[in-house]
Amino acid sequence: MIVGVVADARNDGLRNPVKPAVFIPYTLSMSQGTQILARSDVPPMTLVHAIGKQVNAVNAEQQIYDNVEELSLWIAEEPEWQQDHLVSWIFGLFASLGLALAAVGLYSVVSYTVAQRTNEFGIRVALGAGRAHVLRIVFASTLVSVGGGVLCGLVLIGGLNKILARWADGNAHDPMVLTAGTLLLGLVAGIACAIPAQRASRVDPITALRCD
Structure with a gap:
């Protein structure tokens, strides 16, 4: 029975x-x-x-x-748990390093872009554009770059899932994991973009128009 x-x-x-x-x-x-x-x-x-x-x-x-x-x-x-725990720490370390490098790189690119478009922002402000308009321009350009990177990352996850499964247990297609990772990248991108965007929104029109 x-x-x-x-x-x-x-x-x-x-x-x-x-x-x-x-x-x-x-x-x-x-x-x-x-x-x-x-x-x-x-x-x-x-x-x-x-x-x-x-x-x-x-x-x-x-x-x-x-x-x-x-x-x-x-x-x-158990040896199996200790080995998987070590692999998790290694993956986490490299992920944190990659996130930091991405934030620094994104900040540098956005800062360079803002510096190159100083005249444009000055003209927009001189013609009556507000700070919110300039901020939207900077964040929109960053959103395109970050969105393209996230999309490429999702495609790579789908292609490399079987290879990564050999190193660590779990499902890389877990919607919670993908959502959390996307939100984290978005947050880091927003923080990295905030300082250059604020600088662009405070451009003095007269000073900007005098720049080469």
Whole structure:
């Protein structure tokens, strides 16, 4: 008789495929060294004494070993988890470095573009354009560049997903991950563009028209 069906669980290491398994009542078969897993909303180690009392209430002669530890700590000691953790840190480090380089590069490009268009902004301001209009021009040009870069990145993610899957678990097509990454890039681009845009909106028309 089947009582119920549970979801798959890692029962043969963190990397090996899940093997078929069944749960048998402990009253029918309990091997030596049986482990008991307990889930709680409080620190697990604070419940060791209470769990021991419950076990003794069922069988006063049942021995309980002292090597009790949190499941998260036990998993963290596995070589597979440590290697994946290291790979995650390396990917995160390179991602942070790439984000910083992109922000510096974008700031430099926008600053150079603003400097080259100083006369244009001066003429626009002289003809009555407001600061908001100049800001929209600078941000619009940056949006085109950033939008093109994000689009190329999404295309590369679709093409390189299988290669990246060999190094780290997870799905690169996760909409939450893609959305968060796009928003983060947009935020960094906005910050990198803000200073040059503010400078462009404060251009003195007379000074700008005198520039070569």
